[in-house]
Amino acid sequence: MPGLLIIAHAPLASALKLAAQHCFPDADPQLQAVDVPPNLPCDELEAQARQLLQTLVDADPRGEALVLADVFGATPCNTVQRLADGVRIKVVTGVNLPMLWRALNYAAEPLEQLILRAVAGGTQGVMQVGSSRPQNQAIQTTHDQDHRHHQQ
Numbered sequence: 001m002p003g004l005l006i007i008a009h010a011p012l013a014s015a016l017k018l019a020a021q022h023c024f025p026d027a028d029p030q031l032q033a034v035d036v037p038p039n040l041p042c043d044e045l046e047a048q049a050r051q052l053l054q055t056l057v058d059a060d061p062r063g064e065a066l067v068l069a070d071v072f073g074a075t076p077c078n079t080v081q082r083l084a085d086g087v088r089i090k091v092v093t094g095v096n097l098p099m100l101w102r103a104l105n106y107a108a109e110p111l112e113q114l115i116l117r118a119v120a121g122g123t124q125g126v127m128q129v130g131s132s133r134p135q136n137q138a139i140q141t142t143h144d145q146d147h148r149h150h151q152q
Helices: 013-021 023-029 042-059 075-083 099-104 112-125
Strands: 003-009 031-036 063-069 090-095
Touching: 003 013, 003 023, 003 042, 003 075, 003 099, 013 023, 013 031, 013 099, 023 031, 023 042, 031 042, 031 075, 042 063, 042 075, 063 075, 063 099, 063 112, 075 090, 090 112, 099 112
Parallel strands: 003 031, 003 063, 063 090
Antiparallel strands: none
């Protein structure tokens, strides 16, 4: 199972890790988080991330890790991009809870497949909710001249 490192502006990484542990309590050894506070020197952040990544890579039989960063182009992502080799350590940005849960759910899959699953979970987890009533509730008769049900 590849190690997972969440790196994000404080306190997002720690909050995501706590939420992940709620559903995946056994994931703790393979899951690390780095909160990036304002004004942290980049070299200190890079050293901290490097150490955690090395721990995760060393613990994985395949020597792999997936890094989930919050925003492309921001300090957390820029830092781990310098550390990722694109082969054993890969970075995905836009981390959200559905992405993280999907990555943990499919953590036994090869790294490339895991990335596809994580990205799919992240994007599929973002949607506009069309109705406040439960979807299994009976459809009410309307005066819609087109007789469409307006449910997805």
